[in-house]
Amino acid sequence: MIITGDDSEYIAFVKARLRDQFLMTDLGPLRYFLGIEVSFTSNGFYISQEKYIQDLLARAALGDERTVETPMELNVKLQPTDGDPLSDPTCYRHLVVSLVYLAVIGPDIAYLVHILSRFVSAPTTIYYSHLLRVLHYLRGTITHRLLFPRSSSLQLQCYSDATWASDPSDRRSLSAYCVFLGGSLIAWKTKKQTTVSRSSVEAKLRVMALLTAEVT
Template sequence: MVCLLRRPLYGLKQAPRAWFERFASVVTAAGFSPSAHDPTLFVHTSPRGRTLLLLYVDDMIITGDDSEYIAFVKSRLRDQFVMTDLGPLRYFLGIEVSSTSDDFYISQEKYIHDLLVRAALGDERTVETPMELNVKLQLTDGDPLPDPTRYRHLVGSLVYLAITRPDISYPVHILSQFVYAPTTVHYSHLLCVLRYLHGTITRRLFFPCSSSLQLQCYSDATWASDPSDCRSLSAYCVFLGGSLIAWKTKKQTTVSRSSVEAELRAMALLTAEVTWLR
C-alpha cells in the first residue's frame, strides 16, 4: 500500500502539475494572483502594501509590506498543508541570503565549498582570474577524457553557481560548449575556474536598500571570436540603481559580417531583457 501511495504522489508524470494546481488553488483563494511574467510567482496587492509568494516545487519565499496578511497566508497554508516556517530568509536552493537594516547580500559560499570537495583538487593553489585572456578553445585541443562524467558534473554545477557569480559567466559559457566530448585541455581550464573560486569563495552580491529604481544597462560583443564557426559573442549586464540584477554571455545564433552587426545583435539581446524587466 505504501508503494502504491508513493507511486501516484511522486512517480507519475502528471504529479507535479497536480501538485501545482492544488497549491495554486489554495493561494488564489487566499487572495493571490499569478504573475503574468512567472507562473510560480503569486502577487497580492492591497492598500496596506504588496505581498509576494515565490514557489519552487515545495519550497517557498513569502515577502512583502503587509505583515498581517503574511501571517494570514501562513495560517491558511498550515490549514491545508504540513508546513514548516523557517523564519527570515537565510538559505534557499543553495543560495545564502544575509541582511542588515541597510542592505542585503547574496552568495553561494557553502555551495562552492561542496563543489570543491566533490572536485577533489588535491592542492590549495588559487589563481587571480577564472580564465586567461584571449583563450580560444577548440574541440580538437588535447586528448579526449576517458570518462567525461566528472567534467559534465562540474560544469553543470558551475552553471548554477553563475546565478550569484557573474565573474565566472564567460568561462562557464566557454567550457559548457565541450561537455559532449571534453579533453584534457578543457579539463585543465575547468580546474583553473575552480581554483579561482577557491580563492574568492567569500565574494557576494551586494544590494543596498537605498538603491534607486533606475535601470542602467551595458552590452558588448566580440566579433567572430569562435574560430570553429566564426560566430560572435554577446554579453550584457543590467543594474537597478547600484545593484547588479541581470547578466548574460551568449554566442550569437548567426554569423555577423561586421563588428557593427555583432554589436547591434548584442544590443537587441539586451533590449529584450530590459523590456521584460520593465
C-alpha cells in the same frame, strides 16, 4: 514556500491561513534555499553560494591550495580539436553542471561556463585544465557576494559588449550584457550569436538588440 513582501501584517495573515489548511512550519526569515545563502544587514541583503562552492571543491578533490585572480587567461580561443580526449569524461561533465548552477548568481564566471559547456559531449585535457582554473578562482573568491541595497534608485542601467568572431570554428561572435536596477544587479547573460557578424560593429549592434529585448 517562500513568502515575500513588506506588509508584515498581511504576511502574518497569509501564513495563518496556510496553517489552517496545511501542515507547515514557519522557518523564519530566509537564510538558505537550494544552495543559495541569504544574509540581511542594515545596508540591504546579500546572496552567495559559499557552502555550495565548498562542497564543489571537496567533490573536485583539487591537489593543491593555490588560487588565481581570473577564471580564464586573456585571449584564449578553444577549439574542439585542442588537447587529448579524456578517458573518462564523467567528472568533467559533473563539475560543469555544478558550475552552470553556480553561475546563477555568479556573473564573473558566466562567460567561461558558457565556453566549457559547449564541450561536455567530448571534453579533452585542455578543457579540463581550464575547468580546474575556474575552481582555483572560486577558491580565492569564495566569500564574494551580490548586494541588493536597502535603499536604491529605480533607474535601469544597462551594459553590453560583444567579442567579434570569437569562435574560430564558426566565426560567430559572443554577446554579453548586464542590467542594474539602481545599485542591484538583476540580469546578465553570455550567449553565442545565432548568425555570423561581418564586423565588430555588427556584433555589438546584435547584442544591443538582445539587451533591448531583455529590458523591454
